[in-house]
Every structure is written in C-alpha cells, then in structure tokens.
Amino acid sequence: MVRKIVKYGETVLETAAEPITEFSTPELHALIADMWETMYSAKGVGLAAPQIGVSKRLTVIDVSAGEREDEKIVLINPEIVFEEGSQTGEEGCLSIPGFREPVTRSAKVRVRAKDAHGEAVEYDAEELLARAVQHEADHLNGILFINHLSTLKRDMIRRKIRKLQKAGEWE
Ligand SMILES: [Zn+2]
Numbered sequence: 001m002v003r004k005i006v007k008y009g010e011t012v013l014e015t016a017a018e019p020i021t022e023f024s025t026p027e028l029h030a031l032i033a034d035m036w037e038t039m040y041s042a043k044g045v046g047l048a049a050p051q052i053g054v055s056k057r058l059t060v061i062d063v064s065a066g067e068r069e070d071e072k073i074v075l076i077n078p079e080i081v082f083e084e085g086s087q088t089g090e091e092g093c094l095s096i097p098g099f100r101e102p103v104t105r106s107a108k109v110r111v112r113a114k115d116a117h118g119e120a121v122e123y124d125a126e127e128l129l130a131r132a133v134q135h136e137a138d139h140l141n142g143i144l145f146i147n148h149l150s151t152l153k154r155d156m157i158r159r160k161i162r163k164l165q166k167a168g169e170w171e
Contacts, residue, residue, distance in 0.1 A: 001033075001034050001037060002034070002037050002038050002041045003034050003035075003037075003038045003052040003053075004052065004053070005038065005042060005047075005051050005052060005094050005095060006050075006051060006052065006053050006095060007095050007096070007097070007170055007171070008093075008095055008096045008144065008146075008161055008170075009161065009165065009170070010053070010095075012050045012053055012054075012055055013050055013051070013095055013139070013142065013144060014142045014143075014144070015050070015055055015142045016140070016141050016142045017048075017049060017050050017055045017056050017057045017058075017139075017140045017141075017142075018055055018056055018057065019056075019057050019077045020056050020057055020058055020076050020077055020114070023076075023114065023116060023117055023118030024116065024117045024118065028116055029116060031049070031054065031056075031058065032058070032060065032074055032116055034052070035047050035049065035052065035058070035060045036060055036062075036072070038052055039060055039062070039094075040062075040065075040066050042094050043065065044094045045061065045062060045063045045065055045128070045132055046059060046060065046061040046062075046063075046132040046135060046136045047059065047060050047094065047136075048136045048139030048140055049140075050139055050140070050142075051094060051095050051139065057076065057077045057078070057140045058074075058075070058076050058140075059074075059075050059078065059136035059137070059139065059140065060072070060073070060074055060075075061073045061075065061129070061132045061133065061136055063128045063129050063132055073123065074115055074116055075111060075113040075121075075133070075136070075137075076113055076114040076115065076116070076118075077113060077114055078111050078112070078113035078133070078136075078137050078140070079111065079112050079113070079137075080109050080110070080111050080133070080134065080137055081110050081111070081112050082108075082109065082110035083106035083108065083109050083110075084106060084107060084108040084109075085106060085107030085108055086104055086105070086106060086107055087104070087105060087106070087107040087127070087130070087131065088102050088103070088104040088105075089102060089103070089105075089128075089131060090102055090103075091103040091131065091135065091145045092145075093135070093144060093145050095144070096144065096145070096146065096157070096161075099146075099157050099160075101145070101146070101149055101153060101157075103131075103145050103148045103149070104148070105130070105131050105134045105135075105148075106130060106134060107126060107127075107130060108124070108125065108126045108130055109124075109125050109126075109130045109133055109134060110122065110123070110124050110125075111123050111125065111133050111137070146158075
C-alpha cells in the first residue's frame with residue numbers, strides 16, 4: 001500500500017526514531033512492503049520510516065531506482081561504523097519536495113544493521129549509495145539534509161516552505 005509521505009514541518013521528521021525489537025513479524029514485513037511501494041511510486045531512491053509517519057529505525061534504499069533487484073537494501077537499526085573521505089553532490093528529499101542543494105558527506109561508509117529477520121548485515125558503500133545511506137540514517141536521528149546547509153540557505157528554504165504552507169500548497 002502506498003502511504004502518504006509526510007512533509008517538512010511534521011514533528012516526526014525531526015524526532016529520533018525508536019529501535020525495532022521484533023523481527024520477522026507480519027507487521028514488519030507489511031511495513032517494509034509499504035515502504036518499497038511508497039518509495040517507488042514517489043520515484044525516490046531511499047525512504048525512512050519517519051517519512052511515512054512511523055517513528056522506527058527502518059529505511060529502504062535502492063539507488064538503481066527499481067532497475068536492479070540486487071540493489072534493494074533494507075536497513076533496520078543501522079549504524080555507520082566507518083566513514084572516509086568527502087563528496088559533494090546535489091541532494092533532495094521526498095519530504096522536502098522541490099528543493100535540491102549541494103551537500104557534503106563522507107565519500108565511503110560502512111553500515112551495520114539488521115535485516116527484516118533480525119540477521120546482522122553489513123554494507124560498504126561509496127558514491128551515491130554512501131550518500132543515500134547517510135541521508136537515510138540521518139532521518140532516523142531526526143536530521144534532514146537542510147540541517148547540513150548554511151544557516152542562510154536553510155532559512156531561505158524555510159521561508160519558501162512557510163509561504164507554500166500558507167498558500168495551502170504544502171500538504
Ligand atoms: Zn530524505
């Protein structure tokens with residue numbers, strides 16, 4: 001089921017999410033299925049549970065955007081255990097539609113997490129995947145990409161969003 005993606009301004013997006021403690025449950029499998037469906041329908045390459053209003057440490061990533069099945073990654077309770085280098089690239093967010101800005105992040109990361117069955121998984125990521133892992137892991141800590149911008153830029157985006165909210169164009 002495609003869920004509604006919550007937009008910037010909702011508290012859940014700026015709240016640290018709770019760890020998942022029960023694995024292999026029908027509820028968890030259904031939640032993950034909904035997240036894939038919602039992400040693909042929004043043409044995103046990553047989605048974190050808080051973005052559908054669920055404050056749990058769960059994210060799905062597919063930087064191939066549905067092209068390659070083996071690039072689908074589910075990260076539950078992820079932890080970035082190693083980072084190296086730096087990369088700067090344009091970033092956007094399904095919860096902040098219409099805004100894209102360059103963000104500097106680590107070039108390479110290693111992430112440890114659990115899969116849907118509670119099995120430990122580990123991925124070494126670079127380039128776009130490393131960016132997506134960092135962006136999605138941030139979501140689980142209530143951090144958005146605009147938090148990585150200068151105060152000036154962030155305030156400008158916030159002002160534009162407030163205007164859209166007032167006009168009823170930010171639902
Ligand atoms: Zn995002």
